[in-house]
Amino acid sequence: MSMITIEHLRKEFPGLTPLADVNTTINKGDVISIIGPSGTGKSTFLRCLNGLETPTSGKVIVDGEDITSGDCNINLIRRKMGMVFQSFNLFGNLNILENVISAPVNLLKIPKDEAIAEARELLKRVGMLEKQYNYPDELSGGQKQRVAIARAIAMKPEIILFDEPTSALDPTMVGEVLSVIKGLAREGMTMMIVTHEMRFAKDVSTRVFYMDEGIIYEEGTPEQIFDNPQKEKTRKFIKRLKTLTFDVDSATFDLPGINTMIEVFGRDNSLAPRMIRNLNLIFEELTAADLVQKAETLPIHVDIEYSETDESAKISLTYGGEDYDPLESGDPLSAKIVKNIVSSAEHTYTDKNSIVMELRS
Amino acid sequence: MKSSSNGSRKILPVDIVIIVALIALVIALVGILSGGNDDNGKIVDTNGDGQVTLADYSGKKIGSITGVNYDDIINKCVPGSEIMYYANYADMIVALKSGMVDAIILDEPVLYAISRQDPSIAGIPEDMKPWDMSFIFSPKPNCDLLLSQMNMFIEECKEDGTMEELQTIWFGDDESKKIIPPLTDLSGEAGVVNVALESVYEPIVYIKDKTIVGFEVDLLYRFCQKYNYSLVLNDMDFDAILPAVSVGKYDIGASGMSYNEEHAESVRMSTPHYSTGTLLAVPASDLGMGNTANDSFSLSGMIDKVKSSVNKNFVKEDRWQLIVKGIGTTCLITFISILAGSIMGFGICLLRRTDSRLANPICNAYTRFIQGIPMVILLMILFYVVFGKSKISSVCVATIGFTLIFAASASEIIQSGLNSIDNGQREAALALGYTDTQAFFRFLFPQAALRFIPLYCIEMITLLNDTSIVGYIAVQDVTKMSDIVRSRSYEAALPLITSTLIYFLLAKVISLVMDRLFKTIQPKRIKPEDKTMIGGED
Numbered sequence: 001m002s003m004i005t006i007e008h009l010r011k012e013f014p015g016l017t018p019l020a021d022v023n024t025t026i027n028k029g030d031v032i033s034i035i036g037p038s039g040t041g042k043s044t045f046l047r048c049l050n051g052l053e054t055p056t057s058g059k060v061i062v063d064g065e066d067i068t069s070g071d072c073n074i075n076l077i078r079r080k081m082g083m084v085f086q087s088f089n090l091f092g093n094l095n096i097l098e099n100v101i102s103a104p105v106n107l108l109k110i111p112k113d114e115a116i117a118e119a120r121e122l123l124k125r126v127g128m129l130e131k132q133y134n135y136p137d138e139l140s141g142g143q144k145q146r147v148a149i150a151r152a153i154a155m156k157p158e159i160i161l162f163d164e165p166t167s168a169l170d171p172t173m174v175g176e177v178l179s180v181i182k183g184l185a186r187e188g189m190t191m192m193i194v195t196h197e198m199r200f201a202k203d204v205s206t207r208v209f210y211m212d213e214g215i216i217y218e219e220g221t222p223e224q225i226f227d228n229p230q231k232e233k234t235r236k237f238i239k240r241l242k243t244l245t246f247d248v249d250s251a252t253f254d255l256p257g258i259n260t261m262i263e264v265f266g267r268d269n270s271l272a273p274r275m276i277r278n279l280n281l282i283f284e285e286l287t288a289a290d291l292v293q294k295a296e297t298l299p300i301h302v303d304i305e306y307s308e309t310d311e312s313a314k315i316s317l318t319y320g321g322e323d324y325d326p327l328e329s330g331d332p333l334s335a336k337i338v339k340n341i342v343s344s345a346e347h348t349y350t351d352k353n354s355i356v357m358e359l360r361s
Numbered sequence: 362m363k364s365s366s367n368g369s370r371k372i373l374p375v376d377i378v379i380i381v382a383l384i385a386l387v388i389a390l391v392g393i394l395s396g397g398n399d400d401n402g403k404i405v406d407t408n409g410d411g412q413v414t415l416a417d418y419s420g421k422k423i424g425s426i427t428g429v430n431y432d433d434i435i436n437k438c439v440p441g442s443e444i445m446y447y448a449n450y451a452d453m454i455v456a457l458k459s460g461m462v463d464a465i466i467l468d469e470p471v472l473y474a475i476s477r478q479d480p481s482i483a484g485i486p487e488d489m490k491p492w493d494m495s496f497i498f499s500p501k502p503n504c505d506l507l508l509s510q511m512n513m514f515i516e517e518c519k520e521d522g523t524m525e526e527l528q529t530i531w532f533g534d535d536e537s538k539k540i541i542p543p544l545t546d547l548s549g550e551a552g553v554v555n556v557a558l559e560s561v562y563e564p565i566v567y568i569k570d571k572t573i574v575g576f577e578v579d580l581l582y583r584f585c586q587k588y589n590y591s592l593v594l595n596d597m598d599f600d601a602i603l604p605a606v607s608v609g610k611y612d613i614g615a616s617g618m619s620y621n622e623e624h625a626e627s628v629r630m631s632t633p634h635y636s637t638g639t640l641l642a643v644p645a646s647d648l649g650m651g652n653t654a655n656d657s658f659s660l661s662g663m664i665d666k667v668k669s670s671v672n673k674n675f676v677k678e679d680r681w682q683l684i685v686k687g688i689g690t691t692c693l694i695t696f697i698s699i700l701a702g703s704i705m706g707f708g709i710c711l712l713r714r715t716d717s718r719l720a721n722p723i724c725n726a727y728t729r730f731i732q733g734i735p736m737v738i739l740l741m742i743l744f745y746v747v748f749g750k751s752k753i754s755s756v757c758v759a760t761i762g763f764t765l766i767f768a769a770s771a772s773e774i775i776q777s778g779l780n781s782i783d784n785g786q787r788e789a790a791l792a793l794g795y796t797d798t799q800a801f802f803r804f805l806f807p808q809a810a811l812r813f814i815p816l817y818c819i820e821m822i823t824l825l826n827d828t829s830i831v832g833y834i835a836v837q838d839v840t841k842m843s844d845i846v847r848s849r850s851y852e853a854a855l856p857l858i859t860s861t862l863i864y865f866l867l868a869k870v871i872s873l874v875m876d877r878l879f880k881t882i883q884p885k886r887i888k889p890e891d892k893t894m895i896g897g898e899d
Contacts, residue, residue, distance in 0.1 A: 052788055079794035089789035093807045093884060103793040106803075135884050148789075155793060 003028050003158060003190060004049065009058035011044050018044040020214030022058070026159070026192065031185045033201035033222075034194045036211035037237060042194040043086075045211065046161045049192070050074075050081045063158075079107060082152030082160035086167050088144040090136035096123065096147050097132040100154045108155065115154075122150040126180050142173030146180055153184075160184070162193040178204075198238070198309075202226045210234045240308035242269040249299035251292045258283065262304070269306055272361045275313055278341045279304060282315055282357060285334040286326050296321035297353070312343075316356040323349040376869060380862070387858045388667050413648050415439055415487050415641060423641070424453045424465035427600075430621070431466045434639055438489040439464075449561055449599075450475070451847030457482065457644065458851075468617060469638045470532055470576070474563040476642070477534065479851055483645040493633030494565075496577070497614040499606050500629060507554065507612055512632045514584050523583070524634065531564045531576035539564075541574050541582050549591025556581060556592065557611040557835070559599040561848030565617045568845050570678045577615045580634060595755070596845075597835030601741075603628065605835075608749045673850040674859075680846050687842030688863060690756060694838065695825045695867070697760050702767025702824075709772035710779065714801070724772070731769035737830050739766065744834040755835040763824060770820050778813030779805060810882055818875040822868040829864070839863050 004026040011019040018041030026032065034042045047053040049060055051067050051074040060067050062077050090099050100119035104110045110118075123129040126146040136144055145165055152160050162181065166174045178200050184191060185204045195201050201208060201222065208225040210218040210233075218225065218234045229235040236243075244265045246258065259280050266276035283302065291297045297319040305314045325347040327335045339345065342357040420441040425431045427446045435444055445462050447453035454475060457465050464485075467475070472484045498508045518524040530538045558577070560568045566575040573594050585592045595611060606614040607627035620630050675681040709727070712720040731739070740762045748758050782805050790800035832841035843856040850856070 050792055052791060075794050075796055078792055081792075083789075083792035085785060085789060085792075087783070087785050089783070089785035091786060091789070091804050091808075093804065093811075095884065102803075103795070106799070107794050135886060138886075151793070 002026070003030075003063065005059070005061040006049075007059040007061070009045070009048060009060060010056045011041070011048055011053060012056045017214055019048065019055075022214075022216055024209070024216055024219070026190070028158070028190055029188055030190055030192075030207055031205045032192045032207045032209060033205040034192060034209045034211055035196070035198070035201055035225075035237070036209075036217070040211045041214055042211050043163050046083075046163050046192060046194055049161060050078050050083055052083075079103075079155055080158045082155055082157035084145070084148050084152055084160060084162045084165050086164040088136070088141070088148045088168075090139075090144055090147055090151070092136055095133050095135050096128060096139070099136070099147060100151050103151070104154050119150070119154055122153055123147070125183070126150045127176070140173060141169045142176045145169065145173075145177045149177075149180055149184075153189075159190040159192065162191060162195070164194050164196070166195070166197060198226070210237065212237075238309070242306045242308070244304040245302065247299045247301050248287060248292060251295070251298075253292065255284070255288050265304070266306075269308070271306055271313065272311075275359055275361055278359055279313060279315060282338050282341060282359075285338050286317060286330075286355075289334055290326045290330045291317070291319055294321060294324075297324075311361045313359045314356065315359070316354065318352055318354050320352055324353055325355065327355070379865065383858055383862055383865075387855060388663065413485065413643075415485055415489070418442060418464050418485075418641060418643070421463035422461070424456050424462040426450065426453060426466075429619075431639070434490045435466060438487075439641065449844060449848060451561070451844065451851055452853060454479075454482065454851040455847075455853040457642065464641045464643045467640055467642050468565075469640055470564055470635075471562065471617075472640050472642050473532055474567075475851060476645075481645050482642050483648050484640040484642050485648075486640070488638035488640065490639045491636060492619050492639065494577075494617050494635040494637060495620055495633045496581075496631040497603065497606050497618045497624060497628040498631060499609045499612050500627070501609040501612075504609075504612050504629075508629055508631060510588050511584060511613075514587060515580075515632045515634045518580070518583075518634075527576055527579055528635070531579065539569065539574060541572070541579055544582070544592050544594070547582075547585050547591045548589050551589040552591070554581070554585055554590045554592050554613060555595065555611040556613045556615055557595050557597055557602045557605045558615040559602065560596045560616075561599075561845055562616050563849065566615055567849065568683070569849075571680075571682055576635070577617070581613070581615065595835050596837060596841075597755070598833050601833055601835065604741075604745055608745050610745060610749050670850075670852060670855050674846050674852060674855045678849075680849070683837075683842045683845060684839065684859065684863070687837055687839040688867075690831075690836060691825070691828055691838040691840075691863075692867065694756060694759050694763060694828050694831060694836070695821075698763035698767050698824060698828075699821050701760075701764040703771050705764065705768035706771025706773075706775060709768065710775045713772075713776065714779075728769040728773060731765055736762070736766060736827055737833055740830065740834050755831075758834060759828070759831040759836045763828060766827070767820070767824050771817070774813050774816050774820060775809065778809035778816075781812050782808050807882060811879070814875060814879045818872055821871050821875070825867055825871065826864060 002025045006022055006024050006026075009019055009022040011017070018039070022041075022045060034045065036042055044053055048055045049062075055068055058068070062081070065072050065077065067074055067077055090096075091102065094102060097116065097119055100122060101112070101115040104115045104118070105112055120129055120132065123132055126149055128143060128146050128150065131139060131143065131147075136147070139147065149160075149165075165181065166177050169177065174197065178197065181191070181193065182200075182204050193201070193205070203222075205222050208220060208222050209216045210225060210229070210231075212233055218229060218231050220230075224230075225234065226238055229238050235241070242265070244262065246261070248258075262279050262283065263276055265271075266273075266279065271279075287300055287302070291300055299319075301318040303314075303316045303318070305316075307313075327338060327345055327347065338357070341359065343360045345355065345357040347353070347355045415438050418439050421439075421443070422445055423435055423439060423442045424445050424447055425435065427448055432444060435442060445456070447456060450467075450471065453462075453465050456462050458481065466489070467484070469484075469488070472482075476482050476484065496511060498504050498511070515524075518527075558566045558573070560566050560573045560575075562575070564575055565577050566573065568574070573596060578594070581592060584590075595605075597605065599616060602614040602616060602618075603624065604627075605611050614628065618624070618630070620633070624630065675684070709724045713724050734742075740759060743762050744755065744758050748761075786804050786808065787797075787800050790804050791797070795803065828838060829840040831838050832844065837845070839860050843860040846856045847853060
């Protein structure tokens with residue numbers, strides 16, 4: 001059952017267009033993780049859904065009402081849409097219990113006793129009942145965020161929007177908040193979560209949006225997005241790939257310079273020192289000692305990729321000339337050294353030679 | 362607001378220290394000053410002609426009062442002397458008695474009144490400049506009749522001996538004769554005569570037994586009696602009388618106005634009603650008169666002096682009631698201004714929040730304008746220009762002025778408090794379904810209040826102290842009343858330190874109230890040991 005329909009949503013800021021054209025439908029029971037690089041409009045997208053940002057154009061239809069139209073009472077729509085912020089935003093002048101009961105009592109006109117009983121139940125669920133009389137500034141970040149979640153649930157919303165709920169937290173506190181959100185997912189709460197926690201997104205969601213270039217760049221089940229992304233940008237983001245590419249176009253190229261370049265790339269991306277040495281070694285044995293000696297191979301295109309997720313590296317060499325695999329037909333000692341280092345090596349030839357080698361730490 | 366942090370509302374030791382220090386200062390100053398210049402009995406006869414004359418004061422320090430042009434006279438009659446300016450007679454006399462100046466220049470009747478009360482001051486009997494005393498009249502056409510009636514009346518009085526009788530009464534020694542019937546006895550059939558004067562000018566216009574009396578007042582009373590007017594006396598700063606009359610705020614200006622060409626340009630002058638002179642007053646000891654007995658410096662002597670000073674300043678003629686009245690006026694202006702200014706300042710903040718293209722620049726312009734002009738000038742503009750023609754009371758004008766001033770600073774302070782609240786608070790409230798207004802009153806303002814109250818309290822105390830300038834527009838607040846007392850007792854220390862204490866205590870009241878308010882809206886944090894106790898119910 002469709003709950004929210006988004007049509008051609010566009011949001012412009014002066015000199016910046018975080019959302020270009022977003023189209024999607026959110027159904028009851030969906031748990032949607034929104035991932036993507038920083039600055040690609042994930043938070044803006046979420047904030048457009050409950051009107052905290054006013055879209056430049058397009059429609060956001062919630063339960064049949066277009067919130068972008070003038071005659072819609074956004075305050076009533078917002079009651080149905082909970083929101084949890086990166087910076088918690090608990091009301092500093094109210095204690096924990098008051099934070100949770102404030103909106104139900106004042107807006108939904110629920111009798112105070114009833115609201116307090118419910119709030120205590122919720123606080124118990126998020127493990128915060130003990131702190132009910134404390135004030136927000138006496139709580140840790142993780143505790144605040146759990147209270148913020150309880151505050152959102154207390155309105156019995158149809159959907160909860162999480163805007164990077166763990167980004168402002170110490171790594172030690174991320175777990176307690178994620179487990180509360182997981183609990184909600186198990187109960188069938190409809191949720192949209194902007195997050196950088198990939199493992200969590202994979203475990204908890206039913207759908208994953210990869211946002212980039214102001215649109216939902218790729219969408220799918222967690223398996224599709226995380227294990228088998230279809231688009232290059234998605235794959236790079238998921239694997240958290242770091243790449244280094246350069247060409248060698250002369251036999252008298254600057255070998256120490258290239259070695260230094262690989263070393264800097266490795267250090268910048270926290271590669272294991274051994275892996276940096278090995279990448280250098282492969283480059284030297286195959287390219288410097290072998291391929292550049294043959295003039296027809298030039299230019300040699302070198303592509304190094306490092307995945308932070310599985311801490312593996314891939315080095316590929318693309319070069320011209322006839323079908324030639326240095327690991328088979330080149331200097332046996334070099335071939336042996338390289339084969340010892342790599343976990344796999346594959347040579348192909350179509351109109352060009354290509355050799356792809358993988359290294360694991 | 363320091364006391365808010367340590368949670369005590371009792372008067373703190375620091376306050377007690379200040380009060381004790383002030384009282385000690387009173388005793389010391391009064392003890393030293395009220396004795397007068399009795400350190401020696403020398404006769405100042407520098408040129409050795411066997412007589413103390415004006416020439417003996419050439420090259421010395423001469424005290425003069427501001428707002429009256431004595432410079433020429435001093436330069437002509439006592440050449441080469443250095444002129445020191447004082448705001449009122451009381452200050453000048455204190456300066457003479459404490460030796461800050463060697464002589465002071467005074468009008469004859471004033472000198473007479475002073476020396477009668479304080480024999481340690483005497484005049485050199487050489488008239489430096491005879492002059493005529495008149496009333497000034499508003500240039501408005503509706504005062505034409507009034508002026509001609511007054512001129513006629515003065516002529517009549519001179520002819521039938523009334524003027525002489527008045528002089529005998531007011532410049533004489535018999536205090537029992539110095540009485541004017543209540544102003545309410547006047548019929549007022551022909552209308553109201555509004556008079557601007559300053560009541561610190563014994564025996565011309567001064568306060569005795571809490572009412573304004575004096576030679577000129579008596580003359581005015583008799584005039585009104587004859588022509589069936591009612592009389593309203595407006596006591597204000599001398600400097601303010603001429604402008605107030607020239608714009609027509611008042612019909613007549615009194616308090617020993619002399620004729621000069623500048624005055625004649627903006628106001629009209631009546632026929633002179635009294636011819637007088639200008640004398641130099643010096644310590645009586647200079648002339649070999651007065652009490653030259655050298656008091657020995659002792660504690661009991663000092664306490665006696667304090668007693669007599671208290672008697673002179675507060676007990677005599679029930680002068681303490683003047684001070685009490687002044688406290689009432691100061692409180693009225695301060696507290697109404699704070700209240701109305703807070704409401705207005707809050708309104709300005711709300712307008713600014715609307716992001717309206719019009720409201721924001723207007724509010725900004727308002728605060729910049731109000732904060733950009735000196736308060737005295739703002740008050741005078743309100744008094745003489747804005748409300749110049751209206752009959753609104755001067756306390757009212759002062760209250761309006763300080764309301765405008767307080768609104769400007771209150772709005773700035775509230776605004777800065779609101780700005781310090783993270784926008785996330787508002788967004789969280791909106792996301793729950795609160796309206797913008799609800800979010801403001803439930804979450805933003807209460808949190809901002811906690812941050813701006815300490816600053817707000819300081820601003821309120823500043824306002825209280827700033828109200829001491831209202832004397833400029835004929836309001837009799839604590840400061841003005843203490844000036845009036847000083848003008849009768851010719852003492853500075855006790856009245857001034859009493860005003861200091863009064864302002865200090867009023868400021869204390871403000872900070873106690875604000876402290877209390879702060880505690881009321883502060884979140885009620887519960888100490889860890891109490892939590893289990895309350896945890897069960899609610």
